[in-house]
Amino acid sequence: MTRLNGGLIDRSQTLSFSFDGKSYRGHPGDTLASALLANDQRLVGRSFKYHRPRGVISAGSEEPNALVELRNGARQEPNTRATVTELFEGLVANSQNHMGRLEFDLLAVNDWLAPFFAAGFYYKTFMWPKAFWEKLYEPAIRRAAGLGSLSLQPDPDAYDKGFLHCDLLVIGGGAAGLAAALTAARSGAQVILVDEDFRLGGRLLAESHALNDAPAVGWIAGVEAEFATLPNLRVMRRTTVFGAYDHGIFGAVERVSDHLATPGKRVRQTLWRITTKHSILAAGATERHIPFANNDRPGVMLAGAMRAYANRWAVSAAQRVAIFTNNNDGHRTACDLVAKGVDIAGVIDTRSDAKSLGAYPLYAGAVVSNSRGRLGLRKIEVTRNGQTQWLSCGALGVSGGWNPNVHLSSHHRGRPVWSEALQAFVPGIGGPPGLSVAGAALGQGSTQAALISGAEAARDALVDLGIPATLPVLPHAEDAPQTLQSYWHVPGKPRAWVDFQNDVTVKDITLAHQENMRPVEHLKRWTTLGMATDQGKTANVTALAVMAELTGKSIPETGTTMFRPPYTGVSLSVLGGGDSGEDFRPRRLTPTHDWAAAQGAVFVEAGPWMRAQYYPRAGETHWRQSVDREVLATRAGVGLCDVTTLGKVDVQGADAGEFLNRIYANGMKTLQVGRVRYGLMLREDGFAYDDGTCARLGEDHYVVTTTTAQAGAIYRHLEFARQCLWPELEVHLISTTDAWAQIAVAGPKSRALLEQVVDDFDLSNAGFPFMACAGLTVCNGLRARLFRISFSGELAYEIAVPARYGTALMARLVALGKDLGATPYGTEALGVLRIEKGHAAGNELNGQTTAQMLGMGRMVSTKKDSVGAVMSRREGLVGETRVLVGLQPLDPSLPVVAGAHLFAEGAAPKTETDQGWITSACFSPHVGSAIGLGFLADGAARIGEVVVAANPLERQSVKLRVVPPHFVDPEGGRLRV
Amino acid sequence: MLIPHPLLGLRDAQEFVYLGDASLLNRPDGMAEGAAEAFGDYVYLRDNPAGVHRELWFHEQGDRSWLVVTRDTTTHEILGAELARDVALAAKGGAA
Secondary structure, three states, rough: OOEEEOOOOOOOOOOOEOOOOOEOOHHHHHHHHHHHHOOOEEEEEOOOOOOOOEOOOOOOOOOOEEEEEOHHHHHHHEEEEHHHHHHHEEEEEOEEEEEEEHHHHHHHHHOOHHHHEEEEHHHOOOOOOOOOHHHHHHHHHHHHHHOOOOOOOOOOEEEEEEEEEEEEEEEOOOHHHHHHHHHHHHHHHHHHOOOOOOOOOOHHHOOEEEOOOEHHHHHHHHHHHHHHHHOEEEEEHHHHHEEEEEEEEEEEEEEOOOOOOOOOOOOOOEEEEEEEEEEEOOOOOEEEEOOOOOOOOOEEEHHHHHHHHHHHOOOOOOOOEEEOEEHHHHHHHHHHHHHOOOEEEEEEEEEOOOOOOOOOEEEEEEEEEEEEEEOOEEEEEEEEEEEEEEOOOOEEEEEOOEOOHHHHHOOOOOOOEOOOOOEEEEEOOOOOOEEOOOOHHHHHOOOHHHHHHHHHEEEEEEEHHOOOOOOOOOOOOOOOOOOOOOOOOOOOOOOOOOEOOOEEHHHHHHHHOOOOOOOOHHHHHOOOOOOOOOOOOOOHHHHHHHHHHOOOOOOOOOOOEEEOOOOOOOOOOHHHOOOOEEEEHOOOOOOOOOHHOOOOOOOEOOOOOOEEOOOOOOOOOOHHHHHHHHHHHHHHHOOEEEOOOOEEEEEEEEOOOHHHHHHHHOOOOOOOOOOOEEEEOOOOOOOEEEEEEEEEEEEEEEEEEEEEEHHHHHHHHHHHHHHOOOOOOOOOOEOOOOEEEEEEEEEOOOOHHHHHOEEOOOOOOOOOOOOEEEEEEEEEEEEEEEEEOOOOOOOOEEEEEEEHHHHHHHHHHHHHHHHHHOOOHHHHHHHHHHHHHHOOOOOOOOOOOOOOOOOHHHOOOOOOOOHHHHOOOOOHHHHEEEEEEEEEEEOOOOOOOOOOOOEEEOOOOHHHHHEEEEEEEEOOOOOOOEEEEEEEEEEHOOOOOOEEEEEEOOOOOEEEEEEEOOOOOOOOOHHHO | OEEEOOOOOOHHHOEEEEEHHHHHOOOOOOOOHOOOOOOOHHOOOOOOOOOOOEEEOOOOOOOOEEEEEEEEOOOOOOOEEHHHHHHHHHHHHOOO
């Protein structure tokens, strides 16, 4: 065990966990990475392309190397960063991206084949033959270059989404963020403080510096105690703000229970949408490394991370370590490690005038030029003035300076600018409005500067909002100036890694330069630099510097690094926010749903609705048996079907008739009160939009019905017409789809059944003829609406009652109709009945058909202007000859398949000879065979002809006779009895 | 995005359904001379500016108002929002 003294871990408790099947121990407060290091496990994975042994590099979310498959079973998650994975009892992790054992990866052969895997090798190598790509190259590459594997099981956890609003959002809970939140929260503003870590403090937790001559954790504890008393402040730990969006909206993911073995009754993660007036980015900085030959061995890590492991997690990656630096920050790590009793092999500083700041050997004006150690660092080669020597060490901390975490500030086309003084990109102009940057993210790297800049940024933001704020008394802290000599990579022949996760080396960048892939955009795509899950957080700026050196240009001339959301990976599950499976969208239930369920109905999704599909009875083993029975019972007696889902729009006002005249292709103004008319709506481009009935209940009162699927769109369309096209008309609309339960009562005995429920109402054919409508009362005083309309072709009615009475009415009708054979039917029978009658429905009104095709061309009035009327008379639409016909197989045992295309007998089935297609098909118990509806070229003139329905998907070809589209009662006599 | 609804204040764009160019308000008269050509333009021709754009949004999850929103398509800055009904009435000479 390489545990040191101190640290912010709870040694009173021990947690056991496993890595690659082996058991280890850690403590609460550990991350998986710190616990692995504490157990001397430097090797944690294999690299993406070359399968090189890799270890932990960082102590934060920028980690490119230490990616593991966390958990097992359905919860297994690949590419999880060990550096931000909180340790919990029973944690199971496995290394990834290797074949065979981690220590002896068979695919490490890729490393020997490295010359073949240079930049752009995909583009160059797998060009030919084309057919090989899908079958051979891609599967092989995917297997070799995977980044972990999926469980292939459904995600068992729940996710949620939430909305928050505030005056000020503070992103980052380090020195700057805490000072900003404290300043703002004391002023009374609504403040949200978000930090990705499970503990507030940021770099303060990783440093040994004192605040007011006491450990920083004391000051943090005091601030947190005050936070707890401020109701206007919400502190969100384990939460990552991943993107800045329009108008002050930020996306954040809270890892609610990722630190637990299983979420239990809680959600796993929550997607937060935070709307704020101002925001402060205090995301700190990410240390950069200095590429040198073989700099990717386990044990080589960032010096600041090494210091964090020592101070916060009481871990050293090895007993004896070295530091390679171009600035004083590396010396700080050496000093802290010395204080913890770690043996320092040496501090190798590129600066020839570097001064030692502690008790360790200093190699000034020197570089680390190579390393050894197959599965972990054993020694480093130090070169000074052309002289080389080897130093033994188990870990090397590299410090090449710090890059401000400008990411969110560049999410709105903000361009970072190069700071010559800091030798880093800092937030520039542009970026999300209302976002200011503080602390190390702004290049204010000292603790004192970070505290002050955070507090000032908060005060300035509040002044902008008109909220008076005063700066808090901030603790005294270190204020060491940045001392850095830019040094980007150590020249040398062996490979020196720039992007660890995607295995991009200095050589690859050199090759990209040679091949003229010099703009950063090309460099990125040619080498895959920065395209891995870490998005090049530790690589991009260094790569840019290497390219700048090769082109002889300055870094800002070479390019800049832009960042897009997300800051770190976001799972699709949490973006869905729980909207999956049954919760994918709202499920609407019809008024009679529970009643139908009690009858044993099978349900089907119809748009957002669940509708009864059919009602199986004892002894029925196939759905067709139930459906045929329901159809025959309706045609012989009376059937009942809940048709509430059809859209209903109440249209009222003095100009209601004029309004509907402009909406429908056919006239509605002349409709008499108490009558219903079939109506066809067109889209403005002249194609058929929707159909339904329009009932006139009063002089100024119409009720429009729409199809179930288009109910929402038609309502929107009607409001568009009312508000945008003809605002001068006095007309008002309201959707009443959910207000009225509507039941179709169809069949020759429907009148006999309804007579038993209406209150003193004349239902005779003369008193209430076909296409009549009326308001009335039923069942002793219940207000209702009755429409004598028919979708089935039988004598039929639709009766509407307030939605809450839907179930009671259905139950009453079934009970009263027992002797009449009243039979509830579902959507399948509804479909069969309407196909038999030749009524168009969604399949025929699919947005690609016209009134003419539907056989309703003459309904489009030329005497008035209505939506789509002008365009429906276009040459191309008028010339359309395909019309709706009925189709019946010559051999009654053969099926009719919707979607099959129609051809003349003997014609080769291809696009040129295509004559139409089948839109709807079913088995008709009335006809005794399958039947279909379809659009056929010149169909009206071809009644009696035989055509062929080709269904190449099932290698079927069936001869069909063309018949009129009405299989039942073509004269319509049954409707009018 | 947030849309400043003239009656309801700032509302989340998720509450709205987008339609497109506000030129859809200018529907030609279907009974007039040259209606076929006018409708061809009305239905199919749209400007697609990079910059200030007037467009129609429907507050479907709200008060069901159609709005004319003026938005800069390059920055998503919302420069204004009016009730489409008011805009249409004004275009018709204030007829009510």
